[in-house]
């Protein structure tokens with residue numbers, strides 16, 4: 351068992367680390383973000399580009415982040431500083447900390463919506479329509495702010511508990527439950543007449559829909575969903591034992607994350623058409639009426655169509671979604687907290703409380719102006735995270751050097767130098783990933799200005 355001597359902490363077990371990393375990855379990005387993006391960006395065409403981005407770009411970057419984290423044993427800013435004397439790269443870590451802060455500020459508001467919907471199902475079943483409607487009013491600033499505050503409080507509490515006691519414990523039970531309930535609901539939905547339209551939309555690609563915007567959205571979604579580009583996995587890697595096999599852990603996390611996103615699509619896309627048949631307005635002139643709240647419009651309609659059992663499923667689903675969001679908010683908050691602990695020598699509890707309160711101020715602003723979320727997503731998620739990923743690749747490929755990274759990986763993966771991984775991964779980190787990210791961001795920026 352690992353013993354922690356400082357406020358930094360470490361993982362208690364291999365399973366604990368893997369579940370926490372998967373818990374960070376699996377969250378609103380999979381169940382809210384991914385289906386919304388598929389629905390707004392050309393269905394199956396988006397799915398294909400998203401899968402390519404996750405496996406060909408996300409996975410190599412994830413290995414890179416975990417390796418930097420474990421080698422340095424530091425937060426994202428300190429990690430770059432301790433590995434290289436180059437003055438620029440700590441700023442990349444700082445950009446990651448900023449992205450984490452800004453993403454967390456809107457994430458708590460959406461997580462609050464999910465949490466509110468769990469209780470909506472109960473009030474709705476009890477005929478208390480007034481309370482149910484209050485909870486589902488995503489434009490109600492006061493309600494948004496109250497639930498976002500509850501969420502932030504829970505996040506601060508877990509983070510204050512430390513790495514193994516707080517983060518590890520919170521993640522251990524909810525993942526299998528979430529997958530179980532997703533599968534049951536997919537089976538239910540697939541048996542409903544009319545679901546095939548959604549399935550076709552989701553699984554039959556129309557390649558003519560692939561354009562620069564779609565690739566940009568898919569890349570941003572892959573980075574967000576895998577928790578990459580802002581140093582969350584540098585931070586989680588810094589608590590990692592030398593015995594762990596980094597490429598294997600990264601492969602498991604990537605596969606789990608992509609699978610849950612795929613399952614969520616299999617549930618939501620057909621549900622959209624079922625909800626439409628039940629009178630929920632989803633499209634107008636072929637466009638989605640409201641994308642930010644799509645999942646929250648579609649799923650309750652499905653649960654309500656199921657009768658009494660729908661209430662049970664509805665409550666369970668939204669509670670699990672809230673828990674999945676919580677295991678992601680803790681990883682988002684852990685990034686600035688680890689920075690404050692390492693660099694400013696604050697205690698864990700103080701760092702979590704102070705930073706959490708600061709971020710809550712931005713969350714409250716967003717609670718009253720939810721349309722800000724779209725702008726935050728473009729700047730800090732779709733641009734910020736791939737940019738961070740690009741810098742991480744440049745750092746490993748051209749400054750730290752991939753040979754040193756492979757040496758670090760060798761600790762938990764004896765014989766790595768005899769595998770193909772040693773040839774393929776450096777090639778991706780040096781050339782494929784940076785080129786693909788640069789090309790995608792370049793196309794979008796060019797489109798904006800010219």
Ligand code: PFF
Nearest residue numbers: 375377378379574575577582
């Ligand atoms: N991966 C999380 C999700 O899919 O909801 C969001 C996230 C967590 C993004 C942690 C970035 C991060 F560092």
